[in-house]
Structures are given as structure tokens and as C-alpha cells.
Amino acid sequence: MKAVIINCLESMVKEGHGLSQWEATLEVAGLPANTRYLPSQDIDDRVAMKIFAATCTTLKISKRQAAEAFGDYWVNTFCQKIYKPYFRGATSARELLLKMDQIHENVTQNIAHAAPPRFGYTWKDDKTLLMQYRSTRGMIDYLIGLVQGVGRYFREDLKIRKLSESELEIVFPA
Ligand code: HEM
Numbered sequence: 001m002k003a004v005i006i007n008c009l010e011s012m013v014k015e016g017h018g019l020s021q022w023e024a025t026l027e028v029a030g031l032p033a034n035t036r037y038l039p040s041q042d043i044d045d046r047v048a049m050k051i052f053a054a055t056c057t058t059l060k061i062s063k064r065q066a067a068e069a070f071g072d073y074w075v076n077t078f079c080q081k082i083y084k085p086y087f088r089g090a091t092s093a094r095e096l097l098l099k100m101d102q103i104h105e106n107v108t109q110n111i112a113h114a115a116p117p118r119f120g121y122t123w124k125d126d127k128t129l130l131m132q133y134r135s136t137r138g139m140i141d142y143l144i145g146l147v148q149g150v151g152r153y154f155r156e157d158l159k160i161r162k163l164s165e166s167e168l169e170i171v172f173p174a
Pocket of ligand 1: 117
């Protein structure tokens with residue numbers, strides 16, 4: 001996984017809980033406390049998953065809470081600093097979510113070894129979207145947190161339900 005994701009987790013933990021908690025997280029994950037990654041660097045998926053899991057241990061939160069906190073921070077803080085242009089063209093949660101498959105493909109197409117998640121879209125009715133998630137990483141709980149973050153960004157109350165490990169149902173307010 002691209003280290004930019006772990007850079008975001010690092011900022012979130014440091015801003016909210018201080019450097020010592022981030023260093024503790026790295027140590028719980030079995031890494032030296034001074035580990036630093038460049039954004040385009042590749043991190044073995046197993047190591048990245050250990051860091052995410054370690055965050056739950058050090059911050060004493062569930063995986064679901066970690067996924068919500070990360071999704072909110074990625075969309076509403078981190079991306080606003082480094083990926084703002086991707087948000088400019090969209091005026092609603094549904095518009096941005098429908099662009100996510102293309103955005104992930106574009107953003108990673110020139111990066112060696114990137115394996116972005118892919119998304120499929122099926123409309124159940126005019127307010128209900130089935131969003132399919134294809135990834136070897138099994139991060140659908142994080143996908144839920146990210147979709148919630150998108151809802152918060154557009155101030156829309158989205159109803160999100162996990163149908164399986166590879167599909168979400170998202171009900172838009174309008
Ligand atoms: C415009 C903002 C965004 C950019 C530039 C972006 C970019 C990326 C990048 C570079 C990765 C790492 C891929 C890799 O290592 O191969 C990633 C992972 C991921 N992204 Fe995004 N992302 C954005 C917003 C979102 C949003 C809003 C969602 C959900 C609706 C999302 C869902 C995910 C998930 C679930 C992963 C984890 C990797 C996986 O499941 O395989 N992203 N994203």
C-alpha cells in the first residue's frame with residue numbers, strides 16, 4: 001500500500017494524541033519508533049495492516065471507531081491539503097463517490113506497484129446506490145468510514161449499510 005495512507009494515519013494520531021502515541025503505535029506494530037515513510041513509497045500490505053491494527057490498541061478504540069476517525073480525517077483534513085483538486089468538480093456526495101473508481105485509477109496509474117481499490121456502482125432506486133468494493137486488502141470497514149467522511153464533507157446524512165465484505169448500500173438524502 002502507498003505510504004501516503006500511513007502518512008495520513010500518522011498526522012491524525014499525532015494531531016489528536018501527540019507524537020508519543022504515534023511512536024507507541026509503531027512499536028506495537030513491531031516497527032522502530034522513528035520509522036518514517038515517503039508518500040509514494042510502497043509498504044507491504046501486512047505491515048500497513050499491522051499499523052492500522054496497532055492504532056486501535058494504542059488509542060484504545062475499536063476497528064469501527066478507527067475506521068470512522070480515519071475516514072473523516074482523510075477526506076476532511078488530509079485530502080483538503082494535498083488532493084483538493086479532486087474535490088473541486090463535485091457538488092454532492094453522490095457525484096464524488098461515483099468518481100472514486102476513476103480517481104483511484106488516475107492517481108495510481110503512474111505509480112509502480114500501486115494496487116488501488118476498484119469500485120463498481122449499481123443503482124437500486126434513484127436514492128439508493130450499491131457500491132461494490134474490489135481489493136485484496138479487505139478494508140470495507142474503512143470504506144464505510146471514508147463514505148461517511150464524504151457525507152460529512154457535503155453535509156449530507158448518508159445511511160450506509162454493509163451488505164457483504166465487498167458491497168455497501170448507500171442511501172442519499174435526495
Ligand atoms: C480524492 C481523494 C482520494 C484520493 C486521491 C485517494 C487515493 C488513494 C490512494 C493513493 C490509495 C492507496 C492505493 C494503493 O496503495 O495502491 C487509496 C486507498 C484507498 N482508498 Fe482512496 N483516495 C481518495 C479518496 C477516497 C474515498 C473518498 C474513498 C471511499 C469512498 C476511498 C477509498 C479507499 C480505500 C478503501 C483505500 C484502501 C486500500 C484498499 O482498500 O485496497 N478513497 N486511496
